[in-house]
Amino acid sequence: MNTILFVDDESRMLDLMTMNFSSIYNILTAKNGLEALEVIHKNEVDLIVTDIKMPKMDGMELLKKVKSSFDIPVIIVTAFGTIENAVEAVKSGAYDYVTKPINLQDLETKIKRSIEYLKVKRENVLLREKIKNSLNIVTQNEQMQKILEKIPEYANLDFPILILGESGTGKELIAHAIHDQSKRYLEPFIAINVSAIPYELFESEFFGYDQGAFTGATSKKIGKFEASDKGTLFLDEIGDMPIEHQAKLLRVLQDSKITRLGSVEERRVDFRLISATNKPIDKMVEDKKFREDLYYRIDVIRIEIPPLRERPEDIDILSRYYLEKYSNQLKKEISAFSPKTLEVLKSYRWPGNVRELQNVILRSVINAKDEVRVRDLPPEISGQNQTAMDYKSFMIKKHIERDELYKTLERQFVNSILSNAQGNVSKAAEEAGMDRRLLQNMIKHINNS
Structure with missing residues (x-):
């Protein structure tokens, strides 16, 4: 009111x-x-x-x-x-x-x-704020800049879009930016990872069901198709969708109608489909592993995002961006990388792309005291290989005292829960089942040790 x-x-x-x-x-x-x-x-x-x-x-x-x-x-x-x-x-x-x-x-x-x-x-x-946030994609790469320049045009066309790129390159970020600049921006953006949906739950997840549709259906449930009505449906890893389910998706795209499980009533749906995959979908069509008719439905506008290893100019700027972000978030005064650290970051292949880089910088900020040094990087990046050891062999190989072992394990524990919570202390404490003040004290202890 x-x-x-x-x-x-x-x-x-x-x-x-x-x-x-x-x-x-x-x-x-x-x-x-x-x-x-x-x-x-x-x-x-x-x-x-x-x-x-x-x-x-x-x-x-x-x-x-x-x-x-x-x-x-x-x-x-x-x-x-x-x-x-x-x-x-x-x-x-x-x-x-x-x-x-x-x-x-x-x-x-x-x-x-x-x-x-x-x-x-x-x-x-x-x-305006959503557009500003949705385009908060840091890049100096020419190919990425061309993609960003095209986003307003793609947003206005309202045709299906297929985004290709390795895991961690930012496919969902691009999809969200397109939605936020489209005429559907006030409506839902529903993102779902196709590979995470068990085969037998596909219909109930996507089509929904009415009360009594099957044992355990004590109330009705809106499916993803209905939930995204008037908005955007983002299907991540569509290349993992089984052939049988591809046929059902195709029918929805053709008819713009769905029927919930346990119901005979057809419901109209109007959503914009944005799909993404890290699979060679063209080859999958040739090999009959992906329906050709569905392929032509979803591949009206194609966006190909290059992996981070092909955009070396972005490693420096992204590293500095996430350094500032997580330093502010964790209230730590860390403003720079050592020259050697930047060399190590630039020489790494980044199989997990931007998502992996983001996680590495977060863990490094947690470890660092003033500037980020090579020793603050995870062992798989820095070349050190100690975290894979079990506690017993760790003690034998390093010959360290109990207090030092405790500090190391405490640091690894805090790194892990903060990484999973993207640096959010409250969320990390909640997921770890501990008091927020205790976690803050542990972080303070690590920073001072």
Whole structure:
């Protein structure tokens, strides 16, 4: 429910407004501009309706204060015969005005318009922010830059898209960026990893089911096709979809209809399909491992993302980007890599691509004290090979004391749970079943040791 603040020095006017609008809006009141500012500071206000002539601070002064510090539309109430005041108010930023005696129907219409105006304005801000975030793809590679330049064009076409690339190259990130710039941006973006769906659960996951459809179906469930209606369905690793399931997907794409398990009712669905795979799908079609008719349905627009090893210029910039990100997230003052560390990072092949690089930098930031050195990198990157040892052989080979072993194991434990939680301390503590303060103390202990 939207909140309206009525400002007037006449109590009977405030009572009238409350009586007429409290059933559809949350109503707040104030008797002058100063009181109104106090209310605004303490509450989320969506619209202000204010008289002009009031003691202490009048409506015009309140309007100026609101426009300078808040993003709230203002409707001015003015006495008949002083329209010039209302015109001046509109020039100063008021959304609209009404004259006294107030026509309640006219005021209600203008309130609805201003609330709708606010909604659209907020949606536009959200869209700009989503576009900004969705294009937060760091690259200096020419091929990647060409892909990013094409995203607005692809977003507007509303045709199926096939994204090819190795695991960890950012296929879902590209898919999300396309969705966020499309006309479907306010609707759902449903991402699902096809390879993670057990064969026997395909229909219930994608088509959904009605109550009683099978043993254990105690309530209805919306499938992925329905959940993505009006939005975007992102099928990651579509190359892993069994042939039998490919036929069912093809039928949905052809008919734009689905039927839940246990139901006879057909439901129309309208979603944009973006698919991705790390498999050689052209070869799979030749080998009859992927349906040719489905292939032509999903491969209308093709995007090929190069692996990180073919974009060496991105290793440096991505490493620095994630260093800054995780240093800020973990509240550590680590601003640089040692020259040798950068050499090691650039010489590594990165089979897990950007996802692996991101994880490596996170683990390194956890380990580092001032700058990231080679010893802070995981053993598989730095060339050290100690983490694969079991505890007993670790003690024998390294000849270390119990305290040193404890510190090492503690560091490995913290590295592991923070990596799984992408550096989020609260989430890491929750998943590890431990108190957040205890984990913070462990991190502090590691940093100081």
